Amino acid sequence: MYRVPDDIVERISSRVESMEDEIVSFLRDIVRIPTENPPGRYYRECAEAIGNKMREFGYEVRYFDVPAERLGELAPHGEGLPRVSVIGRLEGRNKKPVLHFTGHYDVVPAGGNWTVHPFEGAVKDGKIFGRGSSDQKSGIAAQIFAIEALRREGIPLLGTVESGATPDEETGGQAGVGYLVEKGIISKENTDFCVITECLDYDKVCIGHRGTLWFEVKTKGRKSHGSMPALGINAIEKMVAVMNAFDTRIKPKIRQVKTKYPVMPPQARQSSLTATVINAGTKVNTVPDECTAQFDWRLVPEQSVSSSYEELVSCLEHIRKVDPEFNYELRKIMEVDPTLVPTDTEVVRAFLEAGEAVLGRRPEFSLSPGSDDQKYVVKNAGLDQCIVYGPGPLALAHQTDEYVEIKDLVASTKVMAVATVALLGVDMQ
Ligand SMILES: [Zn+2]
Missing domain, CATH: 3.40.630.10 (Zn peptidases)
Known part of the structure; x- marks a missing residue:
């Protein structure tokens, strides 16, 4: 030089x-x-x-x-x-x-x-x-x-x-x-x-x-009349279970990973998992059979897309184990290590x-x-x-x-x- x-x-x-x-x-x-x-x-x-x-x-x-x-x-x-x-x-x-x-x-x-x-x-x-x-x-x-x-x-x-x-x-x-x-x-x-x-x-x-993992979760249920919700499976309630599981099983863990690198602004020095889009339901008196939500997961250099994705799958599988009616699809939208x-x-x-x-x-x-x-x-x-x-x-x-x-x-x-x-x-x- x-x-x-x-x-x-x-x-x-x-x-x-x-x-x-x-x-x-x-x-x-x-x-x-x-x-x-x-x-x-x-x-x-x-x-x-x-x-x-x-x-x-x-x-x-x-x-x-x-x-x-x-x-x-x-x-x-x-x-x-x-x-x-x-x-x-x-x-x-x-x-x-x-x-x-x-x-x-x-x-x-x-x-x-x-x-x-x-x-x-x-x-x-x-x-x-x-x-x-x-x-x-x-x-x-x-x-x-x-x-x-x-x-x-x-x-x-x-x-x-x-x-x-x-x-x-x-x-x-x-x-x-x-x-x-x-x-x-x-x-x-x-x-x-x-x-x-x-x-x-x-x-x-x-x-x-930082890295990015954008993904979509779709929960699937069964339609029924809003006056008889017990006859259906409410996809929105299943999505609530997904968000609760993210809150209790994933977020506390990722909050502990503070990067040693100078990410700007400093508020971005830890990983974040954020719900950004949600769609479900067609009518006030109908139990929805489908709910989709999109999430934006940002990864610090200490994390990788593959291990984060595994964590996601294991979290969703855990819900399925405790709730036999839980039926979901998971789709990656974009991934960048x-x-x-x-x-x-x-x-x-x-x-x-x-x-x-x-x-x-x-x-x-x-x-x-x-x-x-x-x-x-x-x-x-x-x-x-x-x-x-x-x-x-x-x-x-x-x-x-x-x-x-x-x-x-x-x-x-x-x-x-x-x-x-x-x-x-x-x-x-
Ligand atoms: Zn630019």
């Missing part, structure tokens, strides 16, 4: 500062493209706006479309709309190593009750507002302008930068980074370092995320040191409470040197009146630029 001299840090800092208006204006341009997912609208428009900017900055730009025949499988919620990723490549003289930045350009639906228009990119009090302003079109703007600052400052890189923007992270990422990894476009062989530019706070280096990367790697050191040089204090480590595209790069592509770093406060993701502070956007752009120099080296010729 290359040690970045102080004068280069200074030059990068002032160059990025001089580009502030341009960075802000590009971010506002892409916030104005309402890439709400689901279902995933205006993807091509957004990918092209990002691709055009990279082309303007000298990248070789390629687009990767999920073929139509696989849309149903990889984007079942997507109403057949296109799923397109864009990657720009800027080669240095040595070609290697390769640093790949990637950010998702899809956003969660705006929802109601905004005090500003969610897709106007309003600027107020040093903040840019809008859905995606933080999560995470800000990261895409930062990754592109970090490299542009180096180019304009005349700091040529020895290695290669790739900069990608992908869809569908908000619905699992299978048609975005998942697809690029599956196709070998991001692989251990062609990529040395990867930085996912999610909004995990500009002064933290994120080294992983926790992801955690080693902290003694070059990519982690480069960002810690760049953070310290730019911000004047060493960034802390963090772990995301949710899950993100890092899982595909680390688990499916097998690339350990993959971190998450980007502007935008994690706490504001998916909220009403989402915003990013312009000063954080600028600071993270500087950190990315300095870390890139450290990882790829400068061509002195």
Whole structure:
């Protein structure tokens, strides 16, 4: 790893500062493209706006479309709309190593009750507002302008930068980074370092995320008239038994597992099992024969999907043993094991040191409470040197009146630029 001299840090800092208006204006341009997912609208428009900017900055730009025949499988919620990723490549003289930045350009639906228009990119009090302003079109703007600052400052890189923007992270990422990894476009062989530019706070280096087990329980009974409930089997009452069993048999156990890792926010440092959807019944005077409920179980790094699932099955089987009328089906909706990367790697050191040089204090480590595209790069592509770093406060993701502070956007752009120099080296010729 290359040690970045102080004068280069200074030059990068002032160059990025001089580009502030341009960075802000590009971010506002892409916030104005309402890439709400689901279902995933205006993807091509957004990918092209990002691709055009990279082309303007000298990248070789390629687009990767999920073929139509696989849309149903990889984007079942997507109403057949296109799923397109864009990657720009800027080669240095040595070609290697390769640093790949990637950010998702899809956003969660705006929802109601905004005090500003969610897709106007309003600027107020040093903040840019809008859905995606933080999560995470800000990261895409930062990754592109970090490299542009180096180019304009005349700091040529020895290695290669790739900069990608992908869809569908908000619905699992299978048609975005998942697809690029599956196709070998991001692989251990062609990529040395990867930085996912999610909004995990500009002064933290994120080294992983918690796991997720989403599942559905269906209890089955027998219909009867509401005036003669004894003739039926009430599926709602059976679901109450399920929830009580979770409360007494699973929750006390998982509450004891406090992770030793720096998950943010601290309230997310233990596992949680939460009922999120419930459906049953059709009429006030009919005993329902079916009740379905969905649950969101978040796992700390000390847990795994397989052992949690086993626990679930054993809990439901226990109910069946004591209640012969208990009849259920269990279905997984989504499973993601926790992801955690080693902290003694070059990519982690480069960002810690760049953070310290730019911000004047060493960034802390963090772990995301949710899950993100890092899982595909680390688990499916097998690339350990993959971190998450980007502007935008994690706490504001998916909220009403989402915003990013312009000063954080600028600071993270500087950190990315300095870390890139450290990882790829400068061509002195
Ligand atoms: Zn995100």
